[in-house]
Amino acid sequence: MADGYHGSGGQSLVRSATSTADTATPIGEAPAFREMLAHISLAAPLNRPVLVIGERGTGKELVASRLAYLSQRWDRPFIKLNCAVLSEALLDSELFGHEAGAFTGAARRRPGRFELADGGTLFLDEIATASMAVQEKLLRVIEYGTFERVGGNEPQQVDVRVVAATHADLPALVRADRFRADLLDRLAFDVVAVPPLRARPEDIPLLAGHFALRMTRELGRELFAGFAPEAMAVLKAHDWPGNVRELRNAVERSVYRMEHVQKPLARIVLDPFPAMAPRPVTVTLAAGAPVASPTPQAAPPASAEPEAGDFAARTRQFEARLLREAMEASRYNQRTAARRLGLTYYQLRHYLKVHELLGQKPDAEAPAAPSALDQAVTPGAAPAPASRRSPLGTAA
Ligand SMILES: Nc1ncnc2c1ncn2[C@@H]1O[C@H](COP(=O)(O)OP(=O)(O)OP(=O)(O)O)[C@@H](O)[C@H]1O
Numbered sequence: 001m002a003d004g005y006h007g008s009g010g011q012s013l014v015r016s017a018t019s020t021a022d023t024a025t026p027i028g029e030a031p032a033f034r035e036m037l038a039h040i041s042l043a044a045p046l047n048r049p050v051l052v053i054g055e056r057g058t059g060k061e062l063v064a065s066r067l068a069y070l071s072q073r074w075d076r077p078f079i080k081l082n083c084a085v086l087s088e089a090l091l092d093s094e095l096f097g098h099e100a101g102a103f104t105g106a107a108r109r110r111p112g113r114f115e116l117a118d119g120g121t122l123f124l125d126e127i128a129t130a131s132m133a134v135q136e137k138l139l140r141v142i143e144y145g146t147f148e149r150v151g152g153n154e155p156q157q158v159d160v161r162v163v164a165a166t167h168a169d170l171p172a173l174v175r176a177d178r179f180r181a182d183l184l185d186r187l188a189f190d191v192v193a194v195p196p197l198r199a200r201p202e203d204i205p206l207l208a209g210h211f212a213l214r215m216t217r218e219l220g221r222e223l224f225a226g227f228a229p230e231a232m233a234v235l236k237a238h239d240w241p242g243n244v245r246e247l248r249n250a251v252e253r254s255v256y257r258m259e260h261v262q263k264p265l266a267r268i269v270l271d272p273f274p275a276m277a278p279r280p281v282t283v284t285l286a287a288g289a290p291v292a293s294p295t296p297q298a299a300p301p302a303s304a305e306p307e308a309g310d311f312a313a314r315t316r317q318f319e320a321r322l323l324r325e326a327m328e329a330s331r332y333n334q335r336t337a338a339r340r341l342g343l344t345y346y347q348l349r350h351y352l353k354v355h356e357l358l359g360q361k362p363d364a365e366a367p368a369a370p371s372a373l374d375q376a377v378t379p380g381a382a383p384a385p386a387s388r389r390s391p392l393g394t395a396a
């Protein structure tokens with residue numbers, strides 16, 4: 001294992017890791033994102049470590065690359081290493097290199113990433129996974145620029161700027177004695193926090209358009225006719241736990257699966273897996289009692305409903321129903337409705353806007369529409385009189 005890794009394959013792995021910083025400009029115009037870009041511009045020229053934090057798929061690697069590109073080291077090596085993919089011993093020799101004969105299979109001396117990055121920037125991804133022993137060596141090289149290769153005792157001197165990234169809570173790991181406080185202090189000279197996509201929903205159309213055009217070009221198509229309103233509504237309503245990476249994948253997949261490439265894209269394929277068994281969806285009521293709600297597929301058929309196979313449109317319709325019902329049940333008080341749905345006030349406002357339900361007022365004259373959940377939770381049950389019928393299936 002170690003032998004094969006450090007053989008000829010290992011050499012090519014190091015060569016392929018040597019590059020200059022990505023010149024791609026991160027896309028986004030939302031205030032939270034602009035603030036982060038300004039922070040990057042401020043931190044980039046300083047010869048100090050930077051810690052980049054954020055959820056998975058938010059663009060931490062892109063940010064690290066931007067920090068290198070905007071620094072005075074922009075034309076020097078930009079070397080990356082993901083600390084999570086290597087065992088402790090391999091990480092040690094990958095970072096600091098090894099002398100010939102340091103271990104079985106180490107026939108020749110091999111430079112580590114710090115030597116390769118000399119004069120440039122080293123991006124250490126998933127830094128929280130580095131062992132305590134590696135952390136100790138990292139602290140020393142960051143502090144004094146010196147280290148020893150594995151199997152060697154001659155100090156090596158390098159000039160490397162370290163940018164580290166993590167989605168872990170490093171201060172909590174320090175408290176749990178799993179991360180060195182002194183290394184965190186050093187790395188966190190400046191901390192750039194990359195906002196999750198749900199904190200910048202304004203950027204969804206921009207990013208989606210960018211990824212769609214890129215995919216259109218990759219597929220050799222001449223034209224992308226844009227997103228149909230229903231597709232854009234799905235993109236805006238999703239909360240993107242996988243952030244920009246998830247959005248990129250969903251958009252690329254949807255563009256690739258378009259049936260009529262001349263027409264606007266109408267169907268967003270969020271989930272590429274064919275439906276095997278319906279997944280239970282749980283709605284938590286204000287009272288705290290979770291109610292297993294039907295999947296969108298279980299909603300009773302009605303003439304106005306979209307075609308059975310139109311997952312996106314049916315999901316949208318189901319969402320709109322949940323919103324309307326929660327608003328009715330809360331007498332159009334948005335904070336109460338948000339609580340009922342387990343959303344924050346701002347998330348509720350966002351969904352109401354997407355579904356064009358903002359500013360909706362109680363319609364005293366019109367009889368309340370039958371609740372989809374009433375019908376769906378107890379299929380076939382006779383609807384209760386309007387006065388006693390309660391949205392979300394709870395006693396009013
Ligand atoms: N603002 C942005 N503009 C354009 N593309 C972006 C942006 N943010 C992220 N991406 C793209 O999204 C994908 C994920 O970004 P990246 O790998 O930098 O995320 P990450 O935070 O490092 O994720 P992980 O924690 O999973 O390693 C990449 O393809 C990247 O190019």
Ligand SMILES: [Mg+2]
Nearest residue numbers: 060061125165
């Ligand atoms: Mg990453």
